[in-house]
Amino acid sequence: MRQFQVILRNSSVFAILIGLLTGCSEPAPQALTAPGLPEVGVYQVQSQSLAQVTELPGRTTDFRQAEIRPQVSGILQKRHFTEGQQVAAGELLYQIDPAPYQAALATAEANLSRAQAAATNAEQRLKRLQGLLASQVVSQQDVDDARATLLQAAAEVQAATAQRQVAQINLNYTRITAPIAGQIGRSLVTEGALLTANQSEVLATIRQLEPIYVDLTQSSSELLQLRRQIQHHGQQIVSVSLELEDGSQYPAQGELQFSEASVDPSSGMVTLRAVFPNPDGLLLPGMFVRASLAQAGQTNAVLVPQAAVKRLPKGATQVLVVNNQQQVEARQVTLGRSYQQYWVVQDGLAAGERVIVAGLQKVQPGAQVNAVAVQE
Template sequence: MQSMSRATIFVSVGILALSLLLGGCDKKKAPTPPAGPPEVAVLTVQPQSVTLTTELSGRTSPWQVAEVRPQVAGIIQKRLFTEGAEVKAGQVLFQIDPASYQAALASARAMLARAEANLLPAQLRAGRYQELLESRAISQQDHDDAQAAVKQAEAEVAAARAAVENARINMQYTSIAAPISGRIGRSSVTAGALVTANQDAALATIQQLDPIFVDVSRSSSEILQLKRQLAAKTLQTDAAGAARVKLVLEDGTPYPLAGTLKFSEVSVDPGTGSVTLRTLFPNPEQLLLPGMFVRAVLEEGNNAQALLVPQRAVTRSPVGKPMVFVVGAEEKVEARTIKVLRTVDDNWLVEEGLNPGDRVILEGIQRARPGTVVKTVPFGAPAAAEEKK
């Protein structure tokens, strides 16, 4: 009896489970709403005025530089300047022992006095001979000899005066003066050193640092591109046509004063293919020192109709050309090949391939391929921001 009860229970449970299963299959599944087009964030391209700049590495060089060398030989008696200080043109820097040059000057003056003393009797004799010649008391030869003696005495006087002037100049050269104003460096000699005229080693170097040059290099291809843009009037300069230059120091801080582009080299360096540009900066505080590494920012001009696209929107085609995805007619995605000129901050400056009003996709392109219909929202809108999160 117990066996029959268990069998009856098992059959009842099976029937119940089967009825529940068949009832569940009879229920209809709720329909899924159709998915809408993918949403993308777009940026509408509009022309804008952009100041085009180029950052180039360069080094500073002094406005003027002069190496101080002796022009006469002698012993240095004393140094008359402080190393690293400012000196003025004509300021005495070194003093050479002048004793021998003083003696030479005195000797030259004595020779001049003797020559002038010999000239006077020669002139008197020539005058008397002129009177005697008129009365036929002397021969023509005696008269000519007297005139020649006067000329010779005058020549000796002139030579003596030149010797005096030369001795005076050498005497003056014993005081070695600064040829230019500027900051003087360290001295290569001390008191007691023997120096010679026009020696190879300079006694000191003077550099004028206000203003100061900054020399930078630019490739010849970039120079040609800049000239083409100016010819096509896509770039605008000021009335004087001069380019303004800004400076960034080694530590990344901007230099407070602006400079100007002075000239570019007239030839291209065949080794590097670059052209040297020389810029000039005021340096009243002498913050810039010769040989310092800096970065010059050249303001090439202004493009009033520039089309800028964020770099994040630009990809590369299979052949390596830059391209963007835009939303075209009927809200469909299009791949557009573009031509870019350069970077401007975090944007690309587009030369060809885009027109004002084009909508460039910045976010959501992974969900929309060319030909796909999409829903657009402005880049940075709340919906796009939430989706990005």
């Protein structure tokens, strides 16, 4: 009997412990909360002035280029420049053996002296005959013949003078000088080479790289639009900026100079040309660049984040607007060009209105929402 009481007492204690543990494991009752309005992120539409920028691919090209060729034949005696250096206009580059041309000049000068002497003699003879004509010692025919001889001698002097000039020019051509200032490339001939007048092979090439041209390609339709915008805003100068092949920005601004007068029929493209200062020689001919043409901008442009725009099945574009009653409205908008992460709105929105940019999937037009401002 005593043993039974102990077991019963122990069983009761065990039951109490089990009850306590079971009670602790039950969850506490939760308070009921009323459902709230859906929260959406909104962006307040802004208006600002935008710069109109057109990006075009292009390549750099020399401002001037001169191919050096001999104008007289002869043996090359000496090269007077260092390859790759800057040369000035008129600087001596090559010297052709001048000896044959010096001899030709001496011959031409001798011929000129002989012709001048003959002309002087003919003039004196004519004067003597004219003095004797009055006394009828000589006939009129003798005087006429003397006058013709003088005229012929004067013509010989003119011809000899021209020959002397040609000989002097040819002698001068033995000194091959730089026609323009610029950077000269490698020499394709060495001393001792036989040069031929006006040969097809160039001796060297001079490139003027300061300033430097950038040739750009643009479609004819885009060119028409560009010209209309320039005329509409009365721009006299279109500034151009460059992005180099490594993605860096060229420090100096350039100017658009002209466009080709015709369109390439195979591609429909037109070549535009801009000129850039290049004092440090950073730009070299043949480099690929991307040019940005800055045009007169758009004032009071209405901007909307691209994340707020929804495209409808038939191609229209729509945004959701939260009005002053915190109610959602569907608004169709007409979009212009993109600007950074925004669209330029041409119609359908006004500055100051709030468009939904976050939580679009939570709401429908007509719903009440809790609008929270976000920054783009």
